[in-house]
Structure formats: C-alpha cells, structure tokens
Amino acid sequence: MSEREFDVLPRGVSQEQFGQAIGKFRALLGADNVLVEDQQLVPYGKVMMSVANDEHAPSAALIATTVEQVQGIVRICNExxxxxxxxxxxxxxxxxxxxxxxRGQVILDLKKMNRILKIDPDLCYALxxxxxxxxxxxxxxQExxxxxxxxxxxxxxxxxxxxxxxxxGVGYTPYGEHFMMQCGMEVVMADGQVYRTGMGGVPGSNTWQIFKWGYGPTLDGMFTQANYGITTKMGFWLMPKPPVFKPFEVIFENEEDIVEIVDLLRPLRMSGTIPNSVVIANILWEAGSAHLTRAQYIQEPGHTPDNVLKQILDDTGMGAWNLYAALYGTQEQVDADWKLVSGAFARLGKGRIVTQEEAGNTQPFKYRAELMSGVPNLQExxxxxxxGGxxxxxxxxxxxxxxxxxxxxAALAKRILHKHGLDYVAEFIVAPRDMHHVIDVLYDRSSGEETARADACFNELLDEFEKEGYAVYRVNTRFQERVARSYGPVKRDVEHAIKRALDPNNILAPGRSGIDLETYDADRRENS
Ligand SMILES: Cc1cc2nc3c(=O)[nH]c(=O)nc-3n(C[C@H](O)[C@H](O)[C@H](O)COP(=O)(O)OP(=O)(O)OC[C@H]3O[C@@H](n4cnc5c(N)ncnc54)[C@H](O)[C@@H]3O)c2cc1C
Structure with a gap:
C-alpha cells in the first residue's frame, strides 16, 4: 500500500495499484522525476478548453531523460x-x-530529452x-x-x-507542411521495443534522414495524431537559407475579396512562384496580433459588430483580409517572380501591396516576415x-x-460564432490545393456562462460544417472523440484493430483522436 491517497487516479486503477506503480516509477526515474503533488502538476492542467480543468487533470507526471527510461515506463504501465x-x-x-x-492519465513529459543529435548542413536535415x-x-x-x-x-x-x-502542425516557409518534411522516426512501442521507421532499421545506415520510404509499408504517418507509440527521435529536412528573401503583404478592404484573392493565389502557389505557406488573415486576427484589444473599441458583450470592424480598418489601415507571402532565391529569381506576382495583383486591380521597405518594423508585418524566414517570436x-479571459x-x-x-x-463560421456572441478570428493557411481555415474560438473562461456558450458554439461548428462535408484536420482534446466520428466507422474499425494489435493493454494515450479500446468495445457491446 502506498504512503498516501492520490486525489486523481487513472481510469479503472485502484489507489493500491497506483501507489505500487508510482513506487516503481520512482525507482526507475528517481523521486524528483515523478510528480504527484498538486502544485507540481499545475503546468499540466491548464486546458483553455470549454470544460473544467478537472476533466483533464493528470494523476501524475513522469520526466524521462533516456530511451531506456521510456521503455521501463511502458513496462510498468503494462504491469x-x-x-x-x-x-x-x-x-x-x-x-x-x-x-x-x-482525466487521470499520467503525463510522460519528454522535454528534458532535448539533445540536437545531428544537423547536416550539406544534406540539410536535423535529427x-x-x-x-x-x-x-x-x-x-546562428552560433x-x-x-x-x-x-x-x-x-x-x-x-x-x-x-x-x-x-x-504547420509553419510559414516553403517547408511549412511539417509532416511532409519529416524523415525518419524512432518510436518506443507499447511492448517496449524500439522501432525505427524508413531506413532507420538498417544497421549502419546513413540514409535514415534523407530517404523517407525505406522498404515495404511506410508507417511514419501512423504515429502522428495517434497513440501507437512514443516517438523518441525524429529527423526532418531544413531549407537551405536563400540569398534573397522578399516578404510582402497585400491588404484587401472587403470581406468578399476572399474569392478573388484565393483564385488569384492558387496558380501562383501551384506553380511554385510563391513557394511558402501563404497566410490570409482576417481583420480581427490582424488586430489581435498587433496587440489591440476589444475593450479599446467596445464594452458591450457579444460579437464585434461590423461598424466596429470598420472603425478598426479606418484607424489602423489594416484590411478585411491581409495576405502575407514571400519569395525566396537568388536576386534574379526573386526579381523574376516578383514581376509575376506584382503583375498578377496589378491585373486584379484590388489590394494594396506592402513591401518590407514600406513596412519597416511595424507589426504585424514584422512578425509575419520573421515567421516566413525562420526567426522565432511570440507576437501572435x-x-x-x-x-481576454x-x-x-x-x-x-x-x-x-x-x-x-x-x-x-468563412460565412458559415461567422454566422455560427456570431449566433453564440463570439468573434470570427480567422486565417487561411494556403497550400497549392488545400487550405487550413484556422479559427481561434476566443472566449472568457472566467465566465461560466461564456464558457458554456463557447462549448455549444464549437459543437455547432462541428455539426454544421460536417453537414456540408467539411471536417477539421486537428482538434483539441475535448472534441477528439467527436471529430473521430466525422471520419466514418470503417476508419475507426481499422484504427482500433491496429491499437489492439500494438497496444492490447490500451496504455498509450487512450482517447487520442478517439482511439480507445475501452470505449470502443463498450460501444460495440451496446450496439450489438
Ligand atoms: C498564438 C498561437 C499560435 C499558434 N500557431 C500555430 C501554428 O502556426 N501552427 C501550428 O501548427 N500550431 C500553432 N499553434 C498551436 C500549438 O501551440 C503549436 O502547434 C505547438 O507547436 C504545439 O506544441 P508543441 O510543439 O509543444 O507539441 P507538444 O504539445 O509537445 O505535442 C503535441 C501533441 O503531439 C503528441 N505528442 C507529442 N510528443 C509526442 C511523442 N513524443 N510521441 C507521440 N506523440 C507525441 C501529443 O498528443 C501532444 O499533445 C498556435 C498556438 C498559439 C497559442
């Protein structure tokens, strides 16, 4: 029996079992790396979501520093x-x-496994x-x-x-689709084996970070947004720094301009003339990123009305839509591409182009240019x-x-958000063929009433978008089970079959992306 009672326990685990496991974790990691006190768990409990923190409270956190420790942890978890x-x-x-x-899952915190194992400046990759x-x-x-x-x-x-x-996740350079640039993973499986994807299984291979596919089934994707393993190393490609980088913004006055902006951009993205993940940010994203606050403009609760949006446009010179993109290459390449890009916007006859020279150090241009050229900042x-809230x-x-x-x-999202008294704060992140339409559902979490409204709003967004055949690419943990349903039963069956084969004891993040043997089996029993 353990020396204390734990306030939060993992699902189906008794105080006694948990106490025994904690004792073993301490023996493996050292007592300092097994966190069970409320104060120690605070950093793992702030959810920002429309449910009480309690619903996602961890029972403990483990800090591992080696692959062997991660293997030891899964062994204890299985026991x-x-x-x-x-x-x-x-x-x-x-x-x-x-x-x-x-609630009750034990956090495995890998932030202290923080070695840069390799950067190859010739082949341009990192491990x-x-x-x-x-x-x-x-x-x-830099160093x-x-x-x-x-x-x-x-x-x-x-x-x-x-x-x-x-x-x-995504970024803003030509390498902005991050999973596309990933190359080679090392994964601790639920049974403790260490699996290397791609060329990583070949003893002595020096091609693990340069050739993705290896031989036979290629499984890297299976470990993303999933609970089939614990990734302990990852390779990814780095872009050679171009001699010339030319960021620019195009400011559009009207909300309806989105149609022409996107149709004009598509061929430029498709041909690679504009190579990076372009962003089209709406007025409120732009205002928030420039560190304006709603309270500066309006005190009344609810969504921000059109007259106030107009006021912000007039005061700041921001657009209803603000497009940020960049060109990369030699001076000759950038000059040639700039002719094509500026010519296309000139022919459209809409949109005010702002270059680095004109913007200087003003925000949000500055932080956007930094994101597009790989310089970190926290402006957003x-x-x-x-x-607030x-x-x-x-x-x-x-x-x-x-x-x-x-x-x-955009119209559908705006209508639903406004119905619930919330703002449409959005950007489109533009790939050649698809866009991530990213909307920040911002609300005051200190108000129970507004939190409930945000929750209802998010559910309605999911439902109404689904009716139109749309689904999200990623979602917060409150809605992961709900979103899994948008993608249909066959996908879920396959995912659970894989889970059963690889993690029969359901110890790795049950519920991640809706994959949880226990709830899945219970559902099936109920429906059979
Ligand atoms: C203002 C603002 C702007 C943002 N902009 C962006 C943006 O531009 N692009 C974007 O993508 N996101 C954005 N985000 C969301 C988020 O903050 C980032 O995606 C961030 O990079 C994710 O956190 P992380 O890198 O620390 O990953 P983590 O929190 O460490 O991991 C993310 C998830 O991956 C899984 N995971 C993590 N490690 C492992 C592992 N070793 N093995 C198996 N599974 C694992 C877990 O499910 C975990 O919850 C933004 C957030 C804010 C507040």
Whole structure:
C-alpha cells in the first residue's frame, strides 16, 4: 500500500495499484522525476478548453531523460494498466495544451530529452529528441553560422519540431507542411521495443534522414495524431537559407475579396512562384496580433459588430483580409517572380501591396516576415488579449483552395460564432490545393456562462460544417472523440484493430483522436 491517497487516479486503477506503480516509477526515474503533488502538476492542467480543468487533470507526471527510461515506463504501465499521455515540449495551446485527453492519465513529459543529435548542413536535415525547441535550434544554427532556415508554428521559440509534427502542425516557409518534411522516426512501442521507421532499421545506415520510404509499408504517418507509440527521435529536412528573401503583404478592404484573392493565389502557389505557406488573415486576427484589444473599441458583450470592424480598418489601415507571402532565391529569381506576382495583383486591380521597405518594423508585418524566414517570436500570443479571459480553441476545417469554398466556409463560421456572441478570428493557411481555415474560438473562461456558450458554439461548428462535408484536420482534446466520428466507422474499425494489435493493454494515450479500446468495445457491446 502506498504512503498516501492520490486525489486523481487513472481510469479503472485502484489507489493500491497506483501507489505500487508510482513506487516503481520512482525507482526507475528517481523521486524528483515523478510528480504527484498538486502544485507540481499545475503546468499540466491548464486546458483553455470549454470544460473544467478537472476533466483533464493528470494523476501524475513522469520526466524521462533516456530511451531506456521510456521503455521501463511502458513496462510498468503494462504491469499496472496505467495509461500515459506523452508530450514533447507540451505547448499545444488551443489544442489541449499539455493536459491529457482523459482525466487521470499520467503525463510522460519528454522535454528534458532535448539533445540536437545531428544537423547536416550539406544534406540539410536535423535529427532531434522530443524536448528540442525551435528556439534551441535557431540558436544552434546562428552560433554555428549554418546556411539553413527553420520552419515553425507561431509559438516558435518555446514549441518544438517533434511535438508539432506529431500533431501535424504547420509553419510559414516553403517547408511549412511539417509532416511532409519529416524523415525518419524512432518510436518506443507499447511492448517496449524500439522501432525505427524508413531506413532507420538498417544497421549502419546513413540514409535514415534523407530517404523517407525505406522498404515495404511506410508507417511514419501512423504515429502522428495517434497513440501507437512514443516517438523518441525524429529527423526532418531544413531549407537551405536563400540569398534573397522578399516578404510582402497585400491588404484587401472587403470581406468578399476572399474569392478573388484565393483564385488569384492558387496558380501562383501551384506553380511554385510563391513557394511558402501563404497566410490570409482576417481583420480581427490582424488586430489581435498587433496587440489591440476589444475593450479599446467596445464594452458591450457579444460579437464585434461590423461598424466596429470598420472603425478598426479606418484607424489602423489594416484590411478585411491581409495576405502575407514571400519569395525566396537568388536576386534574379526573386526579381523574376516578383514581376509575376506584382503583375498578377496589378491585373486584379484590388489590394494594396506592402513591401518590407514600406513596412519597416511595424507589426504585424514584422512578425509575419520573421515567421516566413525562420526567426522565432511570440507576437501572435496577442490574440489571447483581444477578448481576454484565457479561453481559446482552434476550429480548423480543411477547405479547397478555391475562392467560392473559402467564402462559403468563412460565412458559415461567422454566422455560427456570431449566433453564440463570439468573434470570427480567422486565417487561411494556403497550400497549392488545400487550405487550413484556422479559427481561434476566443472566449472568457472566467465566465461560466461564456464558457458554456463557447462549448455549444464549437459543437455547432462541428455539426454544421460536417453537414456540408467539411471536417477539421486537428482538434483539441475535448472534441477528439467527436471529430473521430466525422471520419466514418470503417476508419475507426481499422484504427482500433491496429491499437489492439500494438497496444492490447490500451496504455498509450487512450482517447487520442478517439482511439480507445475501452470505449470502443463498450460501444460495440451496446450496439450489438
Ligand atoms: C498564438 C498561437 C499560435 C499558434 N500557431 C500555430 C501554428 O502556426 N501552427 C501550428 O501548427 N500550431 C500553432 N499553434 C498551436 C500549438 O501551440 C503549436 O502547434 C505547438 O507547436 C504545439 O506544441 P508543441 O510543439 O509543444 O507539441 P507538444 O504539445 O509537445 O505535442 C503535441 C501533441 O503531439 C503528441 N505528442 C507529442 N510528443 C509526442 C511523442 N513524443 N510521441 C507521440 N506523440 C507525441 C501529443 O498528443 C501532444 O499533445 C498556435 C498556438 C498559439 C497559442
């Protein structure tokens, strides 16, 4: 029996079993690396979602520093049926942060496994451990004067490539689709075996980080947004730093312009003339990123009305839509591409182009240019102060890169958000064929009433978008089970069959992306 009672326990685990497991974790990791006190668990409990923190409270957190320790942890978890929730840098703000998907799961915190194992400046790749941050990589590249450029999510400095890629996150350079640039993973499986994907299984191979596919089935994708393994190393490609980088913004006055913007951009993205993940940010995203607050403009609760939006446009010179993109290459290449791009916008006859020379150090241009050239910053956290109150959930449906579709999604989202008294704070992140339509559902979490409204709003967004055949590419842990249903029963059957084969004791993050043997089996019994 343990020396104490635990306030929070993993599902189906008794005090006694948990006490025994904690004793074994301490023997393996040292007592300092097994956190069970409330105060120690605070950093793992702030969810920002529209439910009480309690619903996602961890029972403990384990800090591992080696692959062998991770193997030891899964062994103990199997013995005592302890579910673990793995985080790397743990900055998944707006998607559940560092908290587990289900109450009582034990956090496996890998942030102290933070060695940059290799950066190859000739073949332009990196191999890192889970705790490596983009900030750390940036400093390394600067210190060693390497001609390489990073691509990262907006929380850049404090987040990391491995965790971001595990959630299939995005950045803003030509390498902005991060999972596409991933090459080679090392994964601790639920039975403790260490599996290397791609060429990583070949003894002595020096091609693990340069050839993705290896031989036979290619399984890397299976470990992202999933609970089939614990990734302990990841390789990814780095872009050679171009001699010339030319960021620019195009400001559009009217909401309806989105149709023409997208249709004009698509061929430029498709041909590679504009090579990076272009962003089209709406007025409120722009305002929040520039660190304006709603209270500066309006005191009344509810959504921000059109006359106030107009006031912000007039005061700031921002657009209803603000497009940020960049050109990369030699001077000759950039000059030639600039002719094509500026010519296309001139022919459209809409949109005011702003270049680096004109923008100087003004925000949000400055932080956008930094994101597009691999320089970390935290400017975008200003979004949290727009409304205040600490509630933020990303609603991120995938859209065709087609103007009419973007307009349709924007109008639908805006209508639903406004119905619930919340703002449409959105950007489109543009790939050649698809767009991540990323909407920050911001609300005041200190108000129970507003939190309930945000919850109802998010549910309605999911339902109404689904009716139109749209689904999100990623979602916070509160809604992962719900979103799994959008993708149909066969996918779920396959995912659970894989889970049963690889993790029969259901110890790795049950509930991640709706994959949980216990609830799945219970559902099947009920429906049979
Ligand atoms: C203002 C703001 C702007 C943002 N902009 C962006 C953006 O531009 N692009 C973007 O993608 N996101 C964005 N985000 C969301 C988020 O903060 C980032 O995606 C961030 O990079 C994720 O956190 P992380 O890198 O620390 O990953 P982690 O939190 O460590 O990991 C993310 C998830 O991956 C899984 N995971 C982590 N490590 C492992 C592992 N070793 N093995 C198996 N599974 C694992 C877990 O499910 C975990 O919850 C933004 C957030 C804010 C607040």
């Amino acid at each position: 005592h049926r302890i579910p673990i929730w793995t985080i790397s840098t743990g900055r998944n703000f707006g998607y559940g942060s560092a908290a587990p998907v289900q 890192v451990e889970p705790g490596v941050t983009y900030g750390q990589l940036y400093d390394y590249i 060693h004067d390497l001609p390489l450029m990073l691509s990262f999510s907006a929380p850049s400095a404090i987040a990391g490539p491995l965790g971001n890629t595990m959630d299939r 956290f200003g979004l949290y102060n727009w409304r 600490g509630g933020s959930m990303w609603f991120a449906p995938v859209s065709e890169a087609r103007g009419s579709e973007c307009r349709k999604q």
